[in-house]
Amino acid sequence: MRGDKMKNFYSRLTDILVIAIVAFLAASCGDFKKTNVVTPPSTNGKVDFTRYVSLGNSLVAGYESGALYESAQRYSYPNQIAQQASLATGSTMVFNQPLISDPGFGILGTTPIGRLQIVDLSTNPPKIEPAISASPTPINATTVMQPYNNLGIPGAILSDMMDTTNLSSPYPYLGSNNNPYFGIVLRNPLLGKSCVQQALNLHPTFVTVEIGDNDILGYATSGGISGYTSAQDFESKYTALIDTLLADAPTAKIAIANIPDVTAIPFFTTILPFIYGLNGQPTHVRMFVQRHHADGSLYAGPADTLHDFILLTAADSLAALAGTSLSHPMPDEFVLDSSEVATARVQISGYNDALRRIADAHSDRIALVDVHTLLNNIAQQGYVSDGIVFTSAFISGGLFGLDGIHPTAQGYGIVANEFIRTINAKFGSNIPLVAISSIPSSIVLAKSSIQPNVLPDISYKDLKSVLQLFDRR
Amino acid sequence: MASRKKALLGTVAAFAATVLSASTAFSSGYQLNEHGSSAVAMGGAFVARAWDPSSIYFNPAGLSYVKGFNIMLGGTLILPSTTFTDPNDTQWKMNSLTFFPPNAYVTYNFDNGLAAGIGVFTPEGLGTSWPQDWRGKFIITKINLQSFDINPTLSYSFLGDMVSVGVGFDYVLGSVLLERYNPTVIIDTAGNSVDPFVHMTGNAKGTGFNFGVMLKPYENISLGFSYRSKITYKVDNGTTTYTGADGLTAELPSGAASTSLPLPETWYAGIAYNGSTYSIEADYQFVGWSAYKELSITFQNPGPNGNPSPVIGDYSNSYIIRIGGEYMLNDMWTLRAGVFYDKNPIPDAYDLPILPDADRLGLNVGFGVSVTNNISVDASYMFLPFKQRTITNSALQFNGTYNTTANLLGIDISYKL
Numbered sequence A: 001m002r003g004d005k006m007k008n009f010y011s012r013l014t015d016i017l018v019i020a021i022v023a024f025l026a027a028s029c030g031d032f033k034k035t036n037v038v039t040p041p042s043t044n045g046k047v048d049f050t051r052y053v054s055l056g057n058s059l060v061a062g063y064e065s066g067a068l069y070e071s072a073q074r075y076s077y078p079n080q081i082a083q084q085a086s087l088a089t090g091s092t093m094v095f096n097q098p099l100i101s102d103p104g105f106g107i108l109g110t111t112p113i114g115r116l117q118i119v120d121l122s123t124n125p126p127k128i129e130p131a132i133s134a135s136p137t138p139i140n141a142t143t144v145m146q147p148y149n150n151l152g153i154p155g156a157i158l159s160d161m162m163d164t165t166n167l168s169s170p171y172p173y174l175g176s177n178n179n180p181y182f183g184i185v186l187r188n189p190l191l192g193k194s195c196v197q198q199a200l201n202l203h204p205t206f207v208t209v210e211i212g213d214n215d216i217l218g219y220a221t222s223g224g225i226s227g228y229t230s231a232q233d234f235e236s237k238y239t240a241l242i243d244t245l246l247a248d249a250p251t252a253k254i255a256i257a258n259i260p261d262v263t264a265i266p267f268f269t270t271i272l273p274f275i276y277g278l279n280g281q282p283t284h285v286r287m288f289v290q291r292h293h294a295d296g297s298l299y300a301g302p303a304d305t306l307h308d309f310i311l312l313t314a315a316d317s318l319a320a321l322a323g324t325s326l327s328h329p330m331p332d333e334f335v336l337d338s339s340e341v342a343t344a345r346v347q348i349s350g351y352n353d354a355l356r357r358i359a360d361a362h363s364d365r366i367a368l369v370d371v372h373t374l375l376n377n378i379a380q381q382g383y384v385s386d387g388i389v390f391t392s393a394f395i396s397g398g399l400f401g402l403d404g405i406h407p408t409a410q411g412y413g414i415v416a417n418e419f420i421r422t423i424n425a426k427f428g429s430n431i432p433l434v435a436i437s438s439i440p441s442s443i444v445l446a447k448s449s450i451q452p453n454v455l456p457d458i459s460y461k462d463l464k465s466v467l468q469l470f471d472r473r
Numbered sequence B: 001m002a003s004r005k006k007a008l009l010g011t012v013a014a015f016a017a018t019v020l021s022a023s024t025a026f027s028s029g030y031q032l033n034e035h036g037s038s039a040v041a042m043g044g045a046f047v048a049r050a051w052d053p054s055s056i057y058f059n060p061a062g063l064s065y066v067k068g069f070n071i072m073l074g075g076t077l078i079l080p081s082t083t084f085t086d087p088n089d090t091q092w093k094m095n096s097l098t099f100f101p102p103n104a105y106v107t108y109n110f111d112n113g114l115a116a117g118i119g120v121f122t123p124e125g126l127g128t129s130w131p132q133d134w135r136g137k138f139i140i141t142k143i144n145l146q147s148f149d150i151n152p153t154l155s156y157s158f159l160g161d162m163v164s165v166g167v168g169f170d171y172v173l174g175s176v177l178l179e180r181y182n183p184t185v186i187i188d189t190a191g192n193s194v195d196p197f198v199h200m201t202g203n204a205k206g207t208g209f210n211f212g213v214m215l216k217p218y219e220n221i222s223l224g225f226s227y228r229s230k231i232t233y234k235v236d237n238g239t240t241t242y243t244g245a246d247g248l249t250a251e252l253p254s255g256a257a258s259t260s261l262p263l264p265e266t267w268y269a270g271i272a273y274n275g276s277t278y279s280i281e282a283d284y285q286f287v288g289w290s291a292y293k294e295l296s297i298t299f300q301n302p303g304p305n306g307n308p309s310p311v312i313g314d315y316s317n318s319y320i321i322r323i324g325g326e327y328m329l330n331d332m333w334t335l336r337a338g339v340f341y342d343k344n345p346i347p348d349a350y351d352l353p354i355l356p357d358a359d360r361l362g363l364n365v366g367f368g369v370s371v372t373n374n375i376s377v378d379a380s381y382m383f384l385p386f387k388q389r390t391i392t393n394s395a396l397q398f399n400g401t402y403n404t405t406a407n408l409l410g411i412d413i414s415y416k417l
Helices: A002-032 A077-089 A180-186 A195-201 A213-221 A231-248 A312-319 A338-361 A371-381 A409-427 A460-469 B002-029 B037-041 B060-065 B246-251
Strands: A052-056 A106-108 A111-113 A116-120 A127-130 A150-152 A206-210 A253-257 A274-276 A282-286 A288-292 A298-302 A366-369 A383-385 A388-390 A443-445 B069-085 B091-093 B102-109 B114-121 B126-129 B142-158 B163-181 B186-188 B197-215 B221-228 B231-243 B254-263 B266-274 B278-287 B297-301 B318-328 B333-342 B360-370 B375-385 B389-391 B400-416
Touching: A052 A077, A052 A195, A077 A150, A077 A206, A077 A409, A150 A180, A150 A195, A180 A195, A195 A231, A206 A231, A213 A338, A231 A253, A231 A338, A253 A338, A253 A409, A288 A338, A338 A366, A366 A409, A371 A409, A388 A409, B037 B069, B037 B318, B037 B333, B037 B360, B037 B375, B037 B400, B060 B102, B060 B114, B060 B142, B060 B163, B060 B197, B060 B221, B142 B197, B163 B231, B197 B254
Parallel strands: A052 A150, A052 A206, A116 A443, A206 A253, A253 A366, A443 B186
Antiparallel strands: A106 A111, A116 A127, A274 A282, A288 A298, A383 A388, B069 B091, B069 B102, B069 B400, B102 B114, B114 B142, B126 B142, B142 B163, B163 B197, B197 B221, B197 B231, B221 B266, B231 B254, B254 B297, B266 B278, B278 B318, B318 B333, B333 B360, B360 B375, B375 B400, B389 B400
């Protein structure tokens, strides 16, 4: 009897188990099926990239490592946005850029140069030299018969956007020299007398604007010697620029970038305000620098190690032992001291407040891209993509080129993604993001012995510097 | 600048650690519980019965119930298929890999309650191989792991076979291979990337033990419990070669790489009902994956930058629920079926293409056939779908969706004297 009871009990248990299995399978089968989790890329009809125009400065142009050159321009963030938008619409859009053949065109003082390249890895930091470039060689200046879609002009400040005289008048920051980039980018007044006019002549359906960085960067990169645009002036000029775009491109939507903190870039963060030892490493002893009294007068004193920044351009002075004593301080032009940093930050904050107000006033048509926060976050935490870790460190970080200011191709990709994210969030489109790991590195190591895909055979001494370049983690 | 250099070397060494940790990872994500076709056909629910020579793996106490002298040889053909779909809907397919982890058992019953045996099986294995130019090439392009567990076992039953206990010793040998590209910020003047290719290999050894208990309190009921200890793999001879980094090798970590890896403890508990022509069993298997928190590695010549930082794994304990049974059609044929649910131990942040893991469902069928009085053949088929897993918070920002299924075909041939 007892056995029968047990048998009944266990056959019932078996039934329960079978029911449980069936229920479990029914409930979980959906999870085990392959389903598409990717929302198909689309502009959703919310944004129209048919005629996309970008305007602004060198960051818009795709300028990198001190020059404008084709292989970098190919990865300008506006071009990356255009390519991603093409993926979203399914048709390749025309996005003409003022391409200049490698090694490109930059200006060192008054001398034309090609892009900066690493030529010697045995020094610390590695020795960087410009590639020789006799004159800019435009690729498509005579074949593109309308204004370029990318109207980023290296060196341009806010007031240059609306200025109708730049094509012929002296450029203020280069002394008596014209800024040749106006000629390269705008070419001919018949295409439009100003940057904005050329943009409008394309009847844009979408516009991105990044301008104003140079309005404060000139001050910062001169160690506080050059002037800057006041926040009030900035707001009125930017408002005029936007009002013109809104009125004369009445259907276009606009994304505007705000201004990064100048101290988020390696130009200001590579050389530390400490005396460097013979091993090329900073000691714990504060560097002597030229600083400013409250009344603006100069004095030599120990650096404020938390708030003073030494410019990348101080490298040669550093090698000449500048900063090692009170009688041989780091010259003012290489020091952005705490008061100058504060001045720059007040201005930038004023600019960004203005941009916020402008964007809010036209929130149906303008998206504000917070490049400021993006670069601050990267400076603090780095940026990881597909297992590659990028940082804001000079050279080794992989995000900034050899001028210490302008992004690499991958850095521009991150900026493009920030634009795309903001545009998608603001306007409801679904433009896919760029896969940063698919963008090639772009810091050129110019060694005659280098073979494709093979590292140069370099001395042990060279290795110390080489290794600094080889990782982004 | 020194810290950056260290960071670089940290990458390489961390990669080395990743290589070695992969063997650990495989023992979970691809932990092999397929060590006997009869058991596999019943969803691996076997600990409370364990009545064939594969009891050496599943529950050594079962050895006492395996009469006579037995040889069992076989293996499981594993055909996995994995795809990764990135957020842009670009899909990569893992290169097709097939594996055949073998098993071999020899047992002898002294007919006085005492039985002895020795088993050789693959407690973990498999590998992944992705296209050389795929999106995750800086994380992994290839990994391959092999291992063998040599497991001598003794068993004793008493109280009229109502109780049986068994114990075994495990000596495990393993090897691992791993490859990937190391990203650099450099291109040459022709615009070509300069990303050295890293190739690593290592051999591992470890020891452990296992024991089991089986109770038959009632005529038709059996209870089983089986414990396999944590096995610490010791790696002391890992080697690394770099391609496209000739000038760098002097400063990269080199020489014998050593580390230790926990293969976590696992235990099975099960209850079975044994009828005259059929039996059915339900098991719970615990896997103590929380033992794997992080991994550190040391090189014989770490170079001026020291050894790398540990690699975080942060696994959770996991479990497998198994249900299965068999039905004796006649004296010759036995039909089997089973199902299991396998909970993966890897947090989303650390689920990487090195070991793309997910919760799994195992659907199993099989049969046994007595060919002669001495020879029998068991075969099994398992369909193993993985839950679709979408990662959005990868620690390496390698986000996307993994889809995996596997087909497993098992066969064992037994000779009984």
